[in-house]
Every structure is written in C-alpha cells, then in structure tokens.
Amino acid sequence: MPSFGQDTAGKYNLVNSLTHVNLNKGPKHFMLRRFMKVDIEVEKVIEKLIKSDFEAAIVGGAVRDLLVGKEVSDWDLATNALPEEILKLFPGSFYNNVFGTVGLALSDKSVLQITTYRSEEKYTDKRHPDVISWGKTLEEDLSRRDFTINAMALKPKAPLLEISNLESQISNFQLVDLFGGEKDLKAKIIRTVGDPNERFNEDALRIMRAVRFATTLDFKIEEKTFEAIKKHSMSLSEISGERIRDELLKIISDKNADLGILLLRDTGILEIIIPELADCFDVEQKSPKRHHVFDVGTHCVLSLKFCPSDDTITRFAALLHDIGKAKVAAVTEEGVRTFYNHEVIGGRQAREITQRLHLSKGEREKLYKLVRFHQFSVNENQTDKALRRFIKNIGIENIEDMMALRIGDRLGGGLQQPESWRLKLFRERLKEVLKKPFTVADLKISGYDVMRGLGIGPGKKVGEILNALFEEVFEEKEKNDRKKLLEKLEDFKN
Helix, strand or coil, X not given: CCCCCECCCCCEEEECCCEEEECCCEEEECCCCCCEEEEHHHHHHHHHHHHCCCCXXXXXXXXXXXXXXXXXXXXXXXXXXXXXXXXXXXXXXXXXXXXXXEEEECCCCCEEEEEECEEEECCCCCCCCCEEEECCCHHHHHXXXXXHHHCEEEEECCCCCCCCCHHHXXXXXXXXXXXXXXXXXXXXXXXXXXXXXXXXXXXXXXHHHXXXXXXXXXXXXXXXXXXXXXXXXXXXXXXXXXXXXXHHHHHHCCCCHHHHHHHHHHCCCHHHHCHHHHHHHHCCCCCCCCCCCCCHHHHHHHHHHHCCCCCHHHHXXXXXXXXXXXXXCEECCCCCEECCCHHHHHHHHHHHHHHXXXXXXXXXXXXXXXXXXXXXXCCCCCCHHHHHHHHHHHCHHHHHHHHHHHHHHHHHCCCCCCCCHHXXXXXXXHHHHHCCCCCXXXXXXCHHHHHHHHCCCCCHHHHHHHHHHHHHHCCCHHHCCHHHHHXXXXXXXX
C-alpha cells in the first residue's frame, strides 16, 4: 500500500480507494479501486468548513475527472454553509452572483468555487431559474444537476488533515452517486438526471453541453437524451450568443471537433446556431475538372479535422472557410461546378456569424481575414508585389494560421499531401519578402511632417492620412519619395 501525505511536489495528498455510497441503501464498495490526487488547498478548505460544523463535498467535473484518473483543473465544492458564512470563514473570497457561489483564489491562480446547496424552480427564459432556494442536503443539491456524470460528489469520511496513521486508512472519501453516474462514466454515456425533457426545458443550454461533453469525453449520448435534444433544439434560439459561443468553441478546440460538429448536425442544433454551415451539406462539389470528392459541408468539417493549428479561431475559420459556396453554387453547360467569389460571400457570412456569437473584435477580424482571403494563389511566377498584397490583406501575424487553414483545406478535400511544391515555394518566398518589411513607419515622411504641412495638431486625422499615403505606395515602393509625399499632402487640405 502506498504511503500518504504530500507528494514530491508538495501540492497534493493521495487519496486511497473510495467507498461508493448510495444515500438510500447505505455504503457499498466502489467498483473501481483508484488512487487519486486532491489538491491540498482544496482539502484545507473542506477541513475548515467541517471544523466549523458545516458539510462540504467535492462536486461536478472534478469528481468525474478524479474517477477517470484525469488531472483536475477546476475544483468545485458544495456545502450547507450560506454565502455570507463562507465569506466570513475565508478572507479574500468574493461573492458577486445570485447562485450561492463564492470564489476563492488558489495559489496557482485558479479559482475554487464553493456553492451553497440549492434547489431551483421555473425557468421562464430557458436558461436561469426564476426561484432559487438554499437547500439543506447534498442529495437535494445533486438532484438539480444536468447529467449523471456531473451529479456525483465526494464526501470526506474523516478529517482529512488530522488522520494520525494515513497508511492504515482504508479510504478518506465516500462517493455519493444517486443517479448512476459512475455506471454511465464507465460505459461512456451522456444521460440526463431524470427526465431529459424536463432538464432541457429548464435550461436549453444543456442541449449544447450534452454535445460538448460527448465530444470532449468521446462519449455517446443515451437514446432518450438524444431524442430529447432533437425535440428541444429550437430552444437554443432563445439562448444568448455568448453562451452558445462558449460551448461551440470548446467543441471546435477539441481533438474530436469534427465528430462534435457532425453531432450538432445530427441533432438539429447546427441549423439553429450556424445555419450557413448547415446549408452546405446539400451542396455537391464532385464534378469534372475538380479534385473535391465531398459535399461542401462535409469538406468544411474535414478541413477542421485536418487543420494542424491549436488556435481555436483558426480552426473555426477552417470550418467556415467555404460556407459562401452554398450561395454562389452553379453548374456550367459542360457540367463543371463553379463557386465564383465564394470567399467574398463567405467573408461577409463569417462576420455575421462572429457578431451573432459575440466574439471579440480581434477574433472577428482574424476569422474574417482567414475566410475572406483563403482562396489565395500560389503561382510560382508571383511577383514580390503580389506577395506583399497577400501579407497586407491577412496581416503578418496571421500568415502561419492561413497556412494551417490551407493544409486543412487540402487534406479535407481528399488530397493526400498537406502541402504542394508550390505552397512550399510560396512559404519560402514569403520569408524573403518579410526580410524587407514595409510598414507605415517606413514612409519617408512622419506624423510631424503631416502636422506641419497641413497646420494641424496631433490626433486621429494624422494617422488616417499616413495610412492613406501608405496605401498608395505599399505595392510600389518607388513611390515612397519624400518630396512626392510632401506634395501629396496638398490632397488632404480642406
């Protein structure tokens, strides 16, 4: 039997095999004997609550992660202590919501969330309960949770930090599992707590969460839960874009993202949250003179699958890069399918999608550029002028992301090689061009010249004039002549 106490890093206490507890039937042995790590700071918080005559248990995703041997990144506790009582016990903690959750910063800068037992009633807006009541028991608190694998708890059997002979301790925690969460976890199943129709009626965002958990955990959705998702998918139209965005981006950033997007489609969710992409699955691409073998929607999903970037916005752009094709699809008399200007239309659609999902300004601009300019040419005869235009369009900071999108696009279209010899040459040419940077700062006149020449003071207008001059000389550096630029200032006089 291993020894207990702090490990070599001094951060964790090992917890021996668990006891499985059903509050209605009494304890029985947990089916899987595991050795887990519980953050010692979390143990100290539990200990302090118990010493103050309160209950405390680890709940939520932390329990799920511990049971499968995964490192926990987010810790949550449930307690019968009220928020004001928690605040008194832990100086420096904070409380700024109506859901009974007190935040406590840990040494690794993560936040431990301590939530008072509660029950909830009525969900008029399909998201938040109209009535929240403080609960008295852990059982009551667990019964309000979404899925069985998230409705388990770990209760300490004895004071964690005062056990004199840890090596002889059979177990320090009891697993409280009222709804078969451990069984579903072992079977890799997503199932709601109780009637799925009731759970999704209460909070429509749970529909997205079900798909997200199925994606990130590589689980299957139980049949009744799956059917209820399809039945209630339209309810997502009542959920804010920010909430949809958070769940969607977690799916997109996962290694199983392609399967997650297809699951969104199979459940009817995709046509609610990104109808522009859902429409693409009906658009065929296979035709003479084209290498594509998949419909547009499938191609977009496969492009996401094969996109080598870890950047979520780049992966999102890979998923959306061809959505404009559904709007411009046509067939010539020879039977060749065409999609002229799809990147222009797709760029506009990408802007609408990112605004709907309330992405940040920087994220919106980056995604737009990647979609709008993904159809760039890699002809070996391109001039430096053409390459500089490409760099200007997408931004130096987005070059590698665009290359990653192009690789996903190629592999997602059925090609075997991630890069053609032309793309490799294009990369090398870009490196050469970038050795000779040309920005506003390289103009032969400065902001001071602008102010003196036009008789104006510092301000936004000076920058606008410099940018306008830069636009004119960017592609033809020979026009970057001080005398000519000073003369050009005359065009900006009122």
